[in-house]
Amino acid sequence: MRLDKYLKVTRLIKRRTIANEACDAGRIVVNGKVARASYDVKENDIIEINMGTKPLKVKVVKVSEHATKADAAANYTVLE
Secondary structure: OEHHHHHHHOOOOOOHHHHHHHHHOOOEEEOOEEOOOOOEOOOOOEEEEOOOOOOEEEEEOOOOOOOOOOOHHHHEEEEO
16 A cells, blocks of 8 residues: 555545655655655554654554544554
8 A cells, every 4th residue: 555545544644645745745754764655555664754743653553445533543553
C-alpha cells in the first residue's frame, strides 16, 4: 500500500492530500530515510511523522486496505 494512503487509512494524518504534501516536504521518514508518497509500506517499517510540535514515531503492525475508526489504531504501535 502507498505511504500516503496508509497514513490516511490508519488516521495518522486526516487527509490523503495532506499526507502527500507532508511526504513531498520531507516530513515523513521511513526506516531512517525520507520517504516519497509512493513508498510501499510493509510490516515492521518504522514511520516518523514530523508535523506539529511533537514528532510521532510508529511501527507498522499490519497493512490493511480498509479500517474503521475503532480498529485503525490496531495497524500500528506508537514508539517512544
